Amino acid sequence: MKKFEALGLNKPLIDAVSDLGFENPSEVQEKAIPILLENDTDLVALAQTGTGKTAAFGFPLIQKIDSSSRTTQGLILSPTRELCLQITNELKLYSKYVKGLNTVAIYGGASISEQANQIKRGAQIVVATPGRMKDMIGRRMVDISKIDYCVLDEADEMLNMGFYEDIKDILANTPEEKLTWLFSATMPKEVSVIAKKFMHNPKEITVGTKNAGTSTVQHEYYVVGGRDRYPALKRLADTNPDIFSVVFCRTKRDTQKVAEKLIEDGYNAGALHGDLSQNQRDLVMNAFRKKQIQMLVATDVAARGIDVDDITHVINYQLPDEIETYTHRSGRTGRAGKSGISMVIVTRSELRKIKSIENKIQQKFISKKIPTGMEICEIQLYHLASKIRDTKINEEVDGYLPAINDVLKDIDREELIKKIISVEFTRFYNYYNKSKDLNTTDGEGRGERRKDRNSRGEQSSNGSVRYFINVGEKDNYDWMSLKDFLKDTLNLDRDAVYKVDVKDSFSFFNTDAEHTENILQTFSDFKVDGRFVNVEVSKNPGGGGGRGGRDRGRGGKGRDRKRDKRRDRKSSYSKSEGAGNSGKRRSKRRDGFF
Ligand code: ADP
Numbered sequence: 001m002k003k004f005e006a007l008g009l010n011k012p013l014i015d016a017v018s019d020l021g022f023e024n025p026s027e028v029q030e031k032a033i034p035i036l037l038e039n040d041t042d043l044v045a046l047a048q049t050g051t052g053k054t055a056a057f058g059f060p061l062i063q064k065i066d067s068s069s070r071t072t073q074g075l076i077l078s079p080t081r082e083l084c085l086q087i088t089n090e091l092k093l094y095s096k097y098v099k100g101l102n103t104v105a106i107y108g109g110a111s112i113s114e115q116a117n118q119i120k121r122g123a124q125i126v127v128a129t130p131g132r133m134k135d136m137i138g139r140r141m142v143d144i145s146k147i148d149y150c151v152l153d154e155a156d157e158m159l160n161m162g163f164y165e166d167i168k169d170i171l172a173n174t175p176e177e178k179l180t181w182l183f184s185a186t187m188p189k190e191v192s193v194i195a196k197k198f199m200h201n202p203k204e205i206t207v208g209t210k211n212a213g214t215s216t217v218q219h220e221y222y223v224v225g226g227r228d229r230y231p232a233l234k235r236l237a238d239t240n241p242d243i244f245s246v247v248f249c250r251t252k253r254d255t256q257k258v259a260e261k262l263i264e265d266g267y268n269a270g271a272l273h274g275d276l277s278q279n280q281r282d283l284v285m286n287a288f289r290k291k292q293i294q295m296l297v298a299t300d301v302a303a304r305g306i307d308v309d310d311i312t313h314v315i316n317y318q319l320p321d322e323i324e325t326y327t328h329r330s331g332r333t334g335r336a337g338k339s340g341i342s343m344v345i346v347t348r349s350e351l352r353k354i355k356s357i358e359n360k361i362q363q364k365f366i367s368k369k370i371p372t373g374m375e376i377c378e379i380q381l382y383h384l385a386s387k388i389r390d391t392k393i394n395e396e397v398d399g400y401l402p403a404i405n406d407v408l409k410d411i412d413r414e415e416l417i418k419k420i421i422s423v424e425f426t427r428f429y430n431y432y433n434k435s436k437d438l439n440t441t442d443g444e445g446r447g448e449r450r451k452d453r454n455s456r457g458e459q460s461s462n463g464s465v466r467y468f469i470n471v472g473e474k475d476n477y478d479w480m481s482l483k484d485f486l487k488d489t490l491n492l493d494r495d496a497v498y499k500v501d502v503k504d505s506f507s508f509f510n511t512d513a514e515h516t517e518n519i520l521q522t523f524s525d526f527k528v529d530g531r532f533v534n535v536e537v538s539k540n541p542g543g544g545g546g547r548g549g550r551d552r553g554r555g556g557k558g559r560d561r562k563r564d565k566r567r568d569r570k571s572s573y574s575k576s577e578g579a580g581n582s583g584k585r586r587s588k589r590r591d592g593f594f
C-alpha cells in the first residue's frame with residue numbers, strides 16, 4: 001500500500017491529509033490520483049459508495065487548479081443537494097492550506113441570488129446539482145466557459161434521476177478541450193453512453209467488480225382491485241419480513257395516510273413529503289438510514305434526495321403519471337452493486353401503463369400474485385424457525401434455567417418446538433386464516449410471456465409444484481444463482497425452474513410436476529460444503545411473493561422495537577382488515593381512506 005506522499009500530492013494537500021487523519025489512500029485514490037496528476041486525460045472510475053471517490057478527484061483537482069486566478073476552473077456535478085454540500089465541505093477541508101482557493105456549492109431549495117453572489121466573489125471550483133446549474137447558466141449567474149476540469153460524480157445516480165438532458169445542456173456551455181472525470185458506482189448503459197458521447201479516450205479504472213447497474217432491478221406487478229391496494233401492500237410487507245423499502249404514493253395526502261395506517265397496523269413506517277418541515281424530514285430520514293423505519297412512504301419529489309444504498313424493495317403503491325418518474329423510483333433500489341425489486345400494485349385498468357413502462361425502460365415486468373394468507377403464514381413460519389436458530393443465546397437466562405426447566409419439564413422436544421413456533425405463528429395464522437385472495441386476473445394476452453405465469457393460471461393446480469429449500473441469501477444465493485444451482489444440480493433446462501423466491505435463510509421455487517420425483521430423490525441426501533441441503537414440497541402451490549428478505553443486520557434496538565410493535569399487530573390487523581369485526585369508529589375512518 002502506497003502512502004499519500006508517493007501518489008505525487010504536494011505539501012498543502014499532504015498536510016490536510018494528516019489533519020484529516022487519513023493514513024493510507026483507498027484503492028480508488030491510489031489508482032486515480034497518480035493518473036490524474038500525471039496525465040491530462042479523461043477518466044471513467046467505477047467504485048462503490050464510501051470508497052473515497054471525493055478525494056480521488058478532489059486532491060488532483062485542487063492541486064491542478066491555479067488558485068491565484070479567480071476564474072472558475074473546475075465544475076463538479078452531483079445528483080442531490082446533500083451530496084453537493086458534502087462534497088463542498090470535503091473539498092474545503094482538503095484545501096485548507098491552499099491559499100485563495102474558493103469552493104462554492106450551488107443547489108436548489110436555497111437562495112439563488114446568495115449563491116450568485118458567492119460565485120461573483122470568485123470560485124475556482126463550483127459544486128452543483130444539474131437543475132440549479134442549468135438555471136444559473138440561463139440567468140448568466142455563472143460562467144463555466146473557461147473550465148479545465150469537469151467532474152461527473154455519481155453519474156449513474158444523476159442519470160437515474162433523469163438529469164441526462166440537463167447534463168448535456170450544461171456540458172454544451174463548457175470548452176471542448178476541458179478534461180472530464182466521471183465517477184460512478186455502477187456502469188449501466190446510460191453511463192457508457194455519456195462516456196462515449198462526451199469523453200475522449202478516457203482511461204478506465206475499476207475498484208471491486210463492475211456491474212450493470214439498472215439490470216440488477218427486477219420489475220414486478222401485482223393486479224388487485226382498487227380497494228385492495230392497502231391490504232395488498234401489507235401482504236407484500238409480510239411476505240418479506242426483512243423488507244427495507246420506499247413506498248411511493250402520488251399525493252402528499254395519500255403518502256401521509258398510508259404511512260399512518262401502516263404505523264397503526266404495527267409496521268415500522270414513516271412518511272416523507274413536502275408538507276413536513278425540514279426538521280421533520282431530517283428526523284424521518286435519520287430513522288430510515290438507521291433502519292428503524294423499514295417502510296418509508298414518500299412522494300416523488302421528497303424522495304429525490306434519498307441516498308440510501310441497501311433498499312431492497314421499491315413499492316409503487318400507485319403508478320406515477322409520468323413514465324420517467326417510474327425510472328427514478330425504481331432507481332432507489334439495486335444500487336451499489338446490490339440487487340433490488342421494484343413492485344407495482346396496479347388495477348386492471350392500469351395495465352396499459354405497465355406496457356408503456358416496459359417499452360420505455362426496455363425491461364420486462366414479471367406478473368406476480370399477491371401471496372395468499374397461507375403462503376404468508378408459511379414464509380413467516382420458516383422465517384421464525386431460522387430466527388430462532390440464529391438467535392444469540394443470552395447468558396443471563398442461565399440463572400433462571402432451573403426454574404424454567406421445572407415449568408417446561410413435562411413437554412418433549414417436538415412439542416416444545418411446536419409451542420415456541422406457535423407463540424408467534426398463531427398471530428399470523430389467525431389473521432390470515434380465512435383471508436380472501438386479493439388477486440384479480442390480469443387480462444388476456446399477457447399470460448404467455450413467462451413460464452411462471454402459465455403455471456399460475458389453469459396449470460397451477462395440476463401441473464406446477466412449489467418447493468421449499470433450506471438455503472437462502474445467507475448462503476450467498478440470489479434468485480439467479482439459486483436458479484443456476486438447481487438447474488445444474490438437477491440437469492434441467494433453464495426454464496424448468498421458475499418462481500425462485502430467495503429469502504434470508506431459505507427459498508422457494510417451482511417446477512412442473514414431472515420433475516418432482518427427480519428433485520426429491522436428488523435432495524434426499526445432498527450436501528454442499530458439508531451441510532445438508534434439503535428440499536420439500538411446499539404446502540402452498542403459489543409463490544406470488546417477492547424474492548427479497550435479506551439480513552441487513554438491523555441494530556438490536558430496531559429489532560426490539562419491531563418485536564414490540566408486532567406484538568400489537570394482531571389486534572390492529574383484525575381491526576383494519578379483519579372479517580366483519582371492525583368497530584364503528586374504524587369503519588368510518590376506512591370510508592374516508594381512498
Ligand atoms: P464516496 O464518494 O466514494 O462514496 P467519500 O469520498 O464520500 O466516498 O468518502 C467516504 C468517507 O471516507 C468520507 O467520510 C471520507 O472523509 C473518508 N475517507 C476518504 N478517503 C479516506 C482515506 N484514505 N482514509 C480514511 N478515510 C477516508
Ligand code: MG
Pocket residue numbers: 050053054153154
Ligand atoms: Mg461520493
